[in-house]
Amino acid sequence: MDRSAASAYIYAKASGMLAKSFVGPRASQLFAAKSLEELWGLLFSGEMPALPETLLARLIEQNAEKAFIRDYSSLLSSFSKPDDVLVALLRFFDYDNLKEIGAALCYNERTPPVYADIGSYSMLNYKAWPNLERMTEGSPVSWYTKVPKPSEQTLMDTKLDAQYVHELWASVQKLPAYEREPVADLIQTEIAFNNIIWALRLKVFYFLSPEEISSRLVFANPSDGRRDVFAGAALKILEKNTDSWEDWKDWKYADALNPHEEGVIWELDPSYVELSLRRMLNAKALHAFHKHPFTAMVLVSWYKIKLHELDCIRTVAEGLRLNAEPAQVMAAAGESPIEKKR
Numbered sequence: 001m002d003r004s005a006a007s008a009y010i011y012a013k014a015s016g017m018l019a020k021s022f023v024g025p026r027a028s029q030l031f032a033a034k035s036l037e038e039l040w041g042l043l044f045s046g047e048m049p050a051l052p053e054t055l056l057a058r059l060i061e062q063n064a065e066k067a068f069i070r071d072y073s074s075l076l077s078s079f080s081k082p083d084d085v086l087v088a089l090l091r092f093f094d095y096d097n098l099k100e101i102g103a104a105l106c107y108n109e110r111t112p113p114v115y116a117d118i119g120s121y122s123m124l125n126y127k128a129w130p131n132l133e134r135m136t137e138g139s140p141v142s143w144y145t146k147v148p149k150p151s152e153q154t155l156m157d158t159k160l161d162a163q164y165v166h167e168l169w170a171s172v173q174k175l176p177a178y179e180r181e182p183v184a185d186l187i188q189t190e191i192a193f194n195n196i197i198w199a200l201r202l203k204v205f206y207f208l209s210p211e212e213i214s215s216r217l218v219f220a221n222p223s224d225g226r227r228d229v230f231a232g233a234a235l236k237i238l239e240k241n242t243d244s245w246e247d248w249k250d251w252k253y254a255d256a257l258n259p260h261e262e263g264v265i266w267e268l269d270p271s272y273v274e275l276s277l278r279r280m281l282n283a284k285a286l287h288a289f290h291k292h293p294f295t296a297m298v299l300v301s302w303y304k305i306k307l308h309e310l311d312c313i314r315t316v317a318e319g320l321r322l323n324a325e326p327a328q329v330m331a332a333a334g335e336s337p338i339e340k341k342r
Contacts, residue, residue: 006078007294014075014289014302023309024286030316031330036060039316043067057321062114064313068306069093069118075299076121083296084171085183089303090121095164098124098141099157105130105147140167158216165191165218165230179295186281186288186300188229191218193277195234196253200270203242210238242268256280275334282308282334 022030022042033039036056040048044063051059072090076082093116100113112129123141128134133145141163148156169191172184195217202208202216217231226232233252240247245266248257256276258269285304288297312333319329 003079004294006080007298010075010078011293011298013078014298017071018289018302018305021306021309022312023282023305027309027312027335030312031326031333031335033316033320036317036320039313039320043313053321057317060317061314064310065116068310069116072299072303072306073119073121075302082299084174085168085187085296086299086303087121088168088171089300090118091123091167092164093118094122094124095141095160097126098136098144099160101129101132101135102144102148102156103153105132106150106153162218169220175296179292179297182288182292182295182297183300186284186297186304189284190281190304191230192233193281194218195231196237197270197274197277199234199238200242200268200273203238204268204270210235213238253277253280275331278308278334 029042030039033042036053037048040056040060043060049056049059069090076086076090079086097113097115100115104113112126115126117126123139125135125137128137132147136142136144141160144156144160168187172180172187175183199213199217202213208216214231214235217234219228220230221228224232226235228235237251240251243266245260248254248268249260251257253273253276256273258266258272260266282305285301285308289301289305292298292301312335315333316329318324319326319332324332
């Protein structure tokens with residue numbers, strides 16, 4: 001079908017999929033599951049295999065991931081040539097797989113790790129395991145040919161993360177002008193949030209200096225400094241005192257901070273901020289889906305919304321396996337009501 005017909009079809013089909021998904025108010029059904037068996041019945045139509053809880057939880061997560069990739073790939077296939085950004089989003093799984101493969105080879109594992117298969121959209125030759133050079137040959141990561149040493153893994157993973165972000169951003173720029181702005185806004189916000197979360201974790205949990213943290217952030221253009229669209233927001237908070245509410249109360253994303261009570265000692269909680277920012281991003285994606293029909297934003301926002309659903313499924317499965325309290329599971333997934341700051 002031609003592009004306009006495909007866009008109309010995809011919007012209708014994607015809307016129907018979201019209506020049946022566990023997102024928005026329907027997400028509460030996931031957290032209401034009392035057992036892994038109940039979660040399985042909620043998500044899948046097939047008979048549940050007889051497995052120990054640890055293996056069953058892992059299978060639920062793997063099957064949910066496969067369903068996400070299958071559904072997204074099905075929507076993509078409606079285009080004779082999908083926009084580059086739509087394929088770039090899916091290749092997140094290739095980059096993630098490559099990090100797992102590098103780690104497996106690093107520790108001399110004989111069998112490949114379980115990986116997310118994105119089929120014909122993949123840039124890697126997984127059949128060439130364990131030959132890294134052949135696996136990455138002809139791909140944007142053809143430079144990744146050497147099995148990393150344990151001391152090199154973090155550096156290699158960081159390099160892969162940065163490359164993925166830059167390729168994704170470059171693909172956004174290829175969109176027609178009328179489609180580019182909203183997509184760029186959502187993608188840019190997510191990258192900026194990830195930088196903020198990473199910066200706070202390094203600052204609070206690992207006590208790194210601003211200079212050390214800055215070297216670990218992803219920049220659109222390092223020469224832009226605090227004006228950088230990816231890292232600028234994170235750079236601006238590196239000098240803030242994490243146990244001073246006064247330093248943070250006027251922050252651009254103050255609504256994401258853990259609550260403050262007058263007269264009570266306050267300290268910034270990176271985990272709370274992370275969940276709050278992820279909630280903001282998910283709400284932004286939900287709003288964008290219907291605001292920009294028949295454009296690339298439909299699948300960009302659909303991907304982000306459904307990826308959040310997948311994260312919730314993983315959290316619920318793990319929570320049920322560990323017998324965690326439902327309120328704790330909801331909080332871990334970022335689905336608990338945010339307390340109002342005082």
